[in-house]
Amino acid sequence: MASYTYELIELGDDAHGLGCKCCRFSKGLDLPSPRKDLSTTEARKLALGFATSVLRDWTALNAILKRFEGKSNRTIQKRWLKKSVKQRKEILLKACPEMPTCHRPDFQGFRETLKTAPRSRTCPSRAYLWPYINLEDLQQPHPLLLFLNCRGRVLPEQFISADIEAAHLGRGWEFHLKCCQNPESMVFHDQRTPRKYGEVLELGESLMRSPSQYSFAMIFVTRTHPSLGLFGLEVQAGIYSFLLDCAKLILHDVHPAQYFLAPHQAAPAPLVPKRGEWITLQDHMLEAPYRLPQGLDLDRIKAMVSARRSAVVDHLWMLREDPGYFIENLNDWKEHDYRDHKCTCGECWRDAAAEMISDGFSSFLFWHAINRLFKQMPSIEAQLARADLEQVRLKAEDEQRWAELDGTVNMMMLMPMNRIRAGLPSSPRLRHCYPNAGQVRATVEERWIFKFGRTDAERRVDIVFNAITNAEQRSLHQLTPLIQEAQYMLDTQPASAQLVDGWVLNQFSDLALLAELGESMDRFKPWVEAWRVCSLRSSAVDKKVTKLLCLDSTLIESITIACKNSTMLHPPSSRLWQYPANKRPSKANTDQMRHAEAHLDLFWEEIEEIVLDICGEDLPELLAARGLRRRKLHRTPAWKEPVVVAVPEVKSKSVSPLTALDTNVPRFGEKAEVHAESTPKCKVKTRGAPTLSPMAEILATPEPTTATPGPSVKVKKRTYRVFDALLPHPGAENHQRTEIAWDDLLQAMNDIGMLPEKLYGSVWSFKPTPDAIVGVTRGIQFHEPREVRRGQKINAHMVRVFGRRLQHAYGWTAGMFVCE
Numbered sequence: 031m032a033s034y035t036y037e038l039i040e041l042g043d044d045a046h047g048l049g050c051k052c053c054r055f056s057k058g059l060d061l062p063s064p065r066k067d068l069s070t071t072e073a074r075k076l077a078l079g080f081a082t083s084v085l086r087d088w089t090a091l092n093a094i095l096k097r098f099e100g101k102s103n104r105t106i107q108k109r110w111l112k113k114s115v116k117q118r119k120e121i122l123l124k125a126c127p128e129m130p131t132c133h134r135p136d137f138q139g140f141r142e143t144l145k146t147a148p149r150s151r152t153c154p155s156r157a158y159l160w161p162y163i164n165l166e167d168l169q170q171p172h173p174l175l176l177f178l179n180c181r182g183r184v185l186p187e188q189f190i191s192a193d194i195e196a197a198h199l200g201r202g203w204e205f206h207l208k209c210c211q212n213p214e215s216m217v218f219h220d221q222r223t224p225r226k227y228g229e230v231l232e233l234g235e236s237l238m239r240s241p242s243q244y245s246f247a248m249i250f251v252t253r254t255h256p257s258l259g260l261f262g263l264e265v266q267a268g269i270y271s272f273l274l275d276c277a278k279l280i281l282h283d284v285h286p287a288q289y290f291l292a293p294h295q296a297a298p299a300p301l302v303p304k305r306g307e308w309i310t311l312q313d314h315m316l317e318a319p320y321r322l323p324q325g326l327d328l329d330r331i332k333a334m335v336s337a338r339r340s341a342v343v344d345h346l347w348m349l350r351e352d353p354g355y356f357i358e359n360l361n362d363w364k365e366h367d368y369r370d371h372k373c374t375c376g377e378c379w380r381d382a383a384a385e386m387i388s389d390g391f392s393s394f395l396f397w398h399a400i401n402r403l404f405k406q407m408p409s410i411e412a413q414l415a416r417a418d419l420e421q422v423r424l425k426a427e428d429e430q431r432w433a434e435l436d437g438t439v440n441m442m443m444l445m446p447m448n449r450i451r452a453g454l455p456s457s458p459r460l461r462h463c464y465p466n467a468g469q470v471r472a473t474v475e476e477r478w479i480f481k482f483g484r485t486d487a488e489r490r491v492d493i494v495f496n497a498i499t500n501a502e503q504r505s506l507h508q509l510t511p512l513i514q515e516a517q518y519m520l521d522t523q524p525a526s527a528q529l530v531d532g533w534v535l536n537q538f539s540d541l542a543l544l545a546e547l548g549e550s551m552d553r554f555k556p557w558v559e560a561w562r563v564c565s566l567r568s569s570a571v572d573k574k575v576t577k578l579l580c581l582d583s584t585l586i587e588s589i590t591i592a593c594k595n596s597t598m599l600h601p602p603s604s605r606l607w608q609y610p611a612n613k614r615p616s617k618a619n620t621d622q623m624r625h626a627e628a629h630l631d632l633f634w635e636e637i638e639e640i641v642l643d644i645c646g647e648d649l650p651e652l653l654a655a656r657g658l659r660r661r662k663l664h665r666t667p668a669w670k671e672p673v674v675v676a677v678p679e680v681k682s683k684s685v686s687p688l689t690a691l692d693t694n695v696p697r698f699g700e701k702a703e704v705h706a707e708s709t710p711k712c713k714v715k716t717r718g719a720p721t722l723s724p725m726a727e728i729l730a731t732p733e734p735t736t737a738t739p740g741p742s743v744k745v746k747k748r749t750y751r752v753f754d755a756l757l758p759h760p761g762a763e764n765h766q767r768t769e770i771a772w773d774d775l776l777q778a779m780n781d782i783g784m785l786p787e788k789l790y791g792s793v794w795s796f797k798p799t800p801d802a803i804v805g806v807t808r809g810i811q812f813h814e815p816r817e818v819r820r821g822q823k824i825n826a827h828m829v830r831v832f833g834r835r836l837q838h839a840y841g842w843t844a845g846m847f848v849c850e
Contacts, residue, residue, distance in 0.1 A: 058506040060139070061200025062158050064257045070214065073256045074230045077216065080263035082224040084186050087270035093290050094277050095182040100295020106178065107301070109280050111171055118169045125275035128156055129165055136161040136198040137507075137515045140493050158198040159265055162319035163272060170316075174276065175301055177320040181273055183297065184322060186266055187218045187227070190254070191555070192323040193269070194262040200506065203258060216259030228263050230256050308776060310788035312521050315514055325410075326554040331547065332404045337795055337809040338543060339397040343658060344835045346390050350634055351663045353626040354609040355831055357602045359386055362533045366453035368477060369470055377594075379601050384593035387637070388586040389449075391649075393540070395582055396442040398656050400547070403435045410554075422556050430571055432551065432558065437575040439547050446541040450534060451478075451499040459529045463488050487525035494519055495534075498541070510549050513542045517790055532816045535791040539813070542790030584645045592640035598633040612826040620669040627665055661838060742848045743803055745781060750849040752778035756833040757844040769823040772814065775832075784809070792816075806840055 098105040110118070122129055132138060135157035156163070168174050181189070214232050221227040254262065278286075318324070348355045364382040407413075408428070417424045424432070455464035455477045463484050466472045480492045494516045497503035504512065516538065520527045530538075551558055593599060600606055609626045610619040638649045650660060745753070752775055755768045776786045776794070783802025787795045789811075797809040812835075815828050824832070836842050 058200045060158075061198060061506065062155065062261075063200045063202045064261070068257065068260075070230060070256075073260060076260055077228040077230060077256075077263060078224060080260070080267045081227040083267040084263060084270055085222075085224055085227060087267075087274045088182070088186055090289065091178070091182040091270060091274050091277060094274075094281070095178065096294050097289070097292040098277075098281060098284070099179065099182075099298060101298045102295050104298060106277065106280055107175055107298070110175060115169055118174075119165060121276060121279045122165060122168055122174075124279055126156075126163065126272050129163060129168075130157050131165045133164060133166045133518065134161050134511075134515065135164055137511070140497070140515060141490060141519075156268075160268060160272075161198055162196065163269075167316060172301060173317065173320050176317060178273055178277060179298075179301060180320060180322050181269065182277075185222075186270070187221065189323065190218045190259075190262045190266065193265045194254075194258055196319060197261070197265055198507070198511070199261075203261075214256050216254045216256055218254065218259070228259055230259075308780075308786045308788060311517065311790060312788070315517070324553060326550050328404075328407070328410055331550050333797060333809055334543065334789075334795065335397070335401050335404055335547070337797075337811045338540075339394075339401045340808065340839060341811045342390070342394045342397050344838060346394060346653075347661055347663075347838065348831060348834065349387070349390060350630070351661075352609075352611075352831070352834070353607055353623075353630045354611055354827055356630060357607050357609070358827070361602060363389075365458050366456050366533050368452050368456050368467065376599075376601065380593045380596070380599060381590075383599055384590040387593065388589045389445075391585050391589070391652075392445065392582050394653075394656075395578065395585075396438060396445070399438050399578055400435065400442070403431055403438070407431055407435075413557075417557065424557050432554075433571045434574055436548075436551060437571065438578065439544055439551075441575065441579060443541065443544045443548070446537040446544070447499050449537045450495060450541070453537070454495055454534055457531055457534055459531055460488065460491065463492065485525070487523065488529060490519060490523065491526050491529050509545050513538075513545050513790065517542070520791070532792065532813065536813060539789065539791030539793045543793075546790075581647075585641070585647065588641045588644040588647065589637070591644055592637045595640060596633065596636055598629065598636050611830060617669040617671075620666060623666045624668070631663075664834065741846065743782065743846055744848050744850050745778075747849050748774065749778040749781045750847055753842075753847045754844050755829055757837060757842055757847075758833065768829070769825055770829060771823050772818040775812075775824065804840070804842075808839075810835065810839055 095106070099107065113121075130138075132141075138157065168177075214230055217229050217231060218227060221229065349359065360379070360383055363386040364379060367378065367382055367385075369378060369381070413424055413428050417428075423429070451474055454460060455467040461467045463481050464477060464479065465481055466477045466479055469477065478492075478496060480489070484492075494512070497507060498509070498512045498516060520530065605622075606629045607626055608622055610622055613619050642648050654660065752770055755770050756775075779786055779796050782804045783799045784796040784804070784806075785799050787797065789795050792814040793811055794814055795809055795811050798804075798806045812832060815824055817823070817825060
C-alpha cells in the first residue's frame, strides 16, 4: 500500500543493503517517516479525499449497526460468535487480504531474527499503520465486535488522537505548532462535513474566524500539525473501510438496500467479554485498541499507588524483622552485581547490602511522595469544575500538583531502568550470554554485548530489555509499547519467561507501573497538554522535586558508608545469619533463630547510629514523619519443653475365669464399664535434634489467648486451610508453615472479597470489593514466586512472608477464620 507518509515504501525487491529485519527495526529504518515536500495545497487536497472516505464509510457502518446490532436481534453478534475460528479467519482475510497473522506485527522484528531480505517481504506498511488489525487478536470471539460497536456508534473525531498515537512511527514526526514561523493546523473537533473535518487552517485565520472560541492556548491543545493530521486521516480511512467490509461479509445475505431501510433498534448493552478465571492485564491490553479511548481513571491509579507504597513499607519491615528474608534479598542483589559474582570477600557483600538497603529507602521516599500527591488531589470532576475552560487551564494549585507528580514519576523511572540495565546481564540465568558481564572496568554498553550463537529465547529477552533500557530505542518505539511487548513475551513465551528471574521481574514491575502512571497523565487531555505546552513548571515545583532528590542522594551515600564500616555485617554463610524457620521446631532450631534475630537487631541499630552520625537523619524518625508507626517486630519466644501429661492408671478388678470368657456380656449386678482409649506409643529419638510426637505437639501448644478476640469469619474448608497455613495461631509459640498452591491462594483471597488481578511482571494485586467479608478498605500486592511459574507450590519461606504481611497490614490471625 503506497502512502504519502511512508518514504522508501516502494523500494521493491532491490532494496538490499539495509541489514537484517531485526537491525533495521532497532535503528528505525522501516518505520514510517513523513514527507518533507508536502505543500499546503497538496495537504488540503489529500485531507479532503481522506475525510470524504472516512465520513462516507462511517455513515454506512453506523446505519448497519443501528439496524443489525440492536438490542432485540443482535444479528451481527450472534453470527460472529457462532462461527468457528477458520470461518472468522476467512472473513477477516476477505476484508483485508494482507492482514498480518501475529499480535502487534510491528514488533515482529523483536521476535524473529532473519537474514538480509527485501524490505517488501519483511516490512509491510500495514503492520505499522494498523498494528492492532491482525489475525491473532481479531479471530478471537469479542475483539472485532468491540471494534465494530465502538467505531460505528461514536464519531471519528473521538479517535483521531488515539489513532495517531497507536501507529508505530519513526523519526521526524516531532512537530510543534509553536516552532513554525507561519504555523498551520488541522481542525477535527466539532466538524461534521468532509470539507470541515481535517481542514487545514493557519493560526491567524483560526483566531480571526472565532476569537472568542479559540484562544491562543486552545489552538495548541486542540489542533494537529498537518502532517500528523493527514496521517491520522489515512489511518482512519483504512480502519472504517476494513470494518465496513467486515460488517457486509457477516451480513452476506442481507441486500445492501436494507442497510438504510430496515427499522432502527435500541442500542445493545455493553459487551462484556468472557475472560479467564481471574482479571489479567493482558486482557486489558488486548481490548484497549478496540474500545473508546479511556480517560484518566484516578481511583484505580490511587489504589495501585497506595498498594505499591504498602508493599514497599512491608519490604522495609521484613528486612528489619526476618533474617531469612534479609539474607534471601541480599543474595539476590549479590547475584545481580556487575562485579564478579563468584567473589565472596566481605567488600562485595557490603556493596550488595548497601544497594539493597538504599534501594528500599529510595523506593519508599518516592512512592510515598507519589502517594501523598494523589491523596491531596481532588477528583477529576472537582478539578474540571474550577478550571478555566476558555484558556484550557486547571487551577494553579492543581497544575502544581500535576507538575510535581510528573517530575517525581520521571525521576523515579530512572531507578528501575538503571537497575535492569546493570543487573540483567549479570543475572544467573543470562550471564553466560554476556562475555563482559563480570568485567569491572567495562562500561554498561560493553557489558550488554550479546554473544552470538545463543537460543532464540535468550536473544528475544536481550532485544526487548535492551530496547526498554536504551534511550535511543525508547525514543523510536516508545516506552509503553515496549513494556507491553515484554509483558506479552512473559505471558506467551515460557522459554523466554524462565530466563527472567524474580529480581529482574520486581524491577520491571516498578518500571511498568511508573510507565502506566505517565501514560495515565497523558490521557488527561487537553489539560495536561496545556500546562506542558505553557511550561508551567514553576520554581516551587522544582524545589520540591530537588529536595526529594537531595534527601535520596544523602541517604544512599550515608547507608553505603554505614554498610562499609559495619562490624555486624557478615557473609550469609556465617552461622550468625542461619535462620532455620522452615525446620521442625526444636530447642536447637529455636535458639539459632533467636540468635539470628538478635544479630539482625544489632546490625540495624549500628546502621541507624552511623547514618545519624554522618548525615543527621534518624531512619526511624524519617519513617515516622511519613506516617509509619514503629511496628512490634515478631521475635521467636524462648524454647519451652513440651509438657507430658501422665495418663492415670486404671485399677483392674479381679474377675472369675468364667466371666472373663466374654467381656461383651453384662454381669448381673454390675454397671457397664467405660474403657479409656489407649494412648498411642511413641518412639523416642535418641540421635540428632529431638522431634515432638503428634501427641506431644498438641500438649505443648498453649491455649490461644482471649485478651483481644476478633470477629470470626466463616469460610470454606479450602479457604480455611490456606489461611491456617498463612497466618500464625493466636498464642502459638512455634508455628510451622506448610506449602500451598498459588491457585489456592488466589481462590482464598477471592472468597473473602479480595479480587485478584494480574499486573505487569509477577505482581498480583488484591483489591477489596464492596461485598468483602473481611472489612478492609485498601488492597495489597504479592509477587508470584518463581517456583510457581515452574509449576510448584509456594514454599514455606514465602508462605511465612505472605502471612506476616497480611498480619501487619490487616491484623489478621488464623483464629479469626472459622471453617464452615
